[in-house]
Amino acid sequence: MWAIQYHRYGDPSVLQRDEVCLPSLRPGEVLIETVSSGVSDIDLMYRSGRLRMHGVGFPKQPGFDVLGVIRDTRSVAVQPGRWVWSVLGLEPSRRRGTAVEYLRVDSSRIGLFPDGYAPEADIGALTLGALTALKSLRAARVVAGQRILVVGAAGAVGTAAIQLARFFDANVDAVAGPAGQDLCRHLGASGVFDHTTVSVDAVQASGAYDAIVVAAGRGKDWLGAARPGGRIVLTRADSWIKTIPSATRGRHRVLGIAAGHSAANLTWLAQRVAEGQLTPAIGKSYDIDDLARAHHEYGHGGTAGARLIRHNHQAGPN
Template sequence: MTMQAVQFEQYGAPEVLAVRSVPVPVPDPGQVLVRVRASGVNPHDTAVRSGRLRALTGRSFPKGVGVDFVGEVVQAGSRVAATAVGSRVWGVLPGIAQKGTGSAAEYVAVDTGRISAAPSALSATEAVSLLAGGTTAITALRDEVGLREGERILVRGATGGVGTVVVQYARALNAHVTTLSSARTTSLATKLGADTAYDYNVTSPAELGKFDVVFDAVGNDLRQFRKLIAPGGRMISVALGDWTSLTYVLTSAIFGPRRIRFFSGSPTTDLLTDLATLADSGALTPVVEETYAMKDVVAAHHALHAGGGNGGKRVLSIS
């Protein structure tokens, strides 16, 4: 059997991406085969595809794109209960670069420890829009920095695919939320729960005051935003940024008490279940910027590079 999947044979601009016919993966004993209905378009994908992370991703081709997905289990490995077949699930694939195919494909084989039941009240495209941002938000704010009720948090990049979920989760934790985003999306930030929403083109970091937590989803100018950490405060960056920014993050761990935390998430079933519970409770609302067919993946990557828009997540619908 064959399927359609997005792959690339060399690093470069979005035009290196192509939809190809490839073999359907065969699940290992501890895996399931999932028929994908929707996949997220993430900055991670563009960073890998462009070659910006080639020191980590290597030169083995072809590579796939996409890490998060929503779909149905159609086959169970020999060590997985047959009752899993037919389940509606969501999950995240492992690895910084998907060898062969990623989640931008009609089928994926995935370990059962990396999936959970998908939110029952959301469509596939709505649900997948919460995956990357939601798992990042919970890991960053709950597990890494321990955001507490009443604390002041600044969310930088507040209306992107990750930021829209972080703002909502911070609000659910009863923190005081301040956001930075473009002028056209400050109203969205307020709608999602921001107490104060600023346009980053008008308001400088020096005008913002001090915060218990600074959450960064942009990845540059980290030195300026580190100055906004209050005594006992924490800063966490989830953007890949450039090597200068990464070096500054590492240096901050050595010099001074205001260390910048950085992490690359690896969601488990428990984390995905926590996220699904939040989504089903209505605490998190999907914000979908635009939905693309798989054949339009090049346009989706161009749009992600260009930025702008009205905020939210770009999603591939896999039909």
């Protein structure tokens, strides 16, 4: 089978397509024929060597999340032909990623789409972002009628956070770059602010929000926008540590979250997708052989949706 791998740390050009052995299953595991995946910041940190937590030695594989269909199983919990998605999460000793033709994963780590439901490949753009957004909104204890601000709203995490906050009947405002303003409104945000303009100052001083999900920028910049006792949820650990001192002074509750890989959360999200309550917002779509370009273009601004990596082959239910 094919696998995208890197044999040394470096810029995106280190990514290459290799032929590797098909993984053999252990008890409790399933084999997923992959259809699509996303790109995340942590992929870039692993590949460049900025974060050296992705196992010892080479080759290593990129990719954190995946959408696909079960082709083989050694688990009684799930049958071949079922559509699933999965997040590998931090697997420090494994070196493996989801940019592969077939992925072996424990059945306790897959989210199941409803039986008989076959998602479009586009749905793969949601996996990690939606899981992160769900964890963030639950940490924020979002309930109906609250005012929520999503910062970094036009990206993979933010576009899912807007939709899920609306699903919970909260009122959502968004902070995004110029390219993402219309998308945020389309997904259900009421007020949309441009992070590149001064109008954001008024938002920062408003004290209006019950909770703020910060998926970009510095967490401490947004503390003033939360009411006293309001919750600020940060998706980056480094931002969390820097925000704690000012949060304590302002009587705000600051929480750092990790997406994790909960099967229950993934299955809950799959149900939202099947019911049409959560849809992918795709800013850029790439073929798997163009993964290096996807890495290269990540984080260069102008974001209006998540990045989708198409794995270039059609999987069917049988």
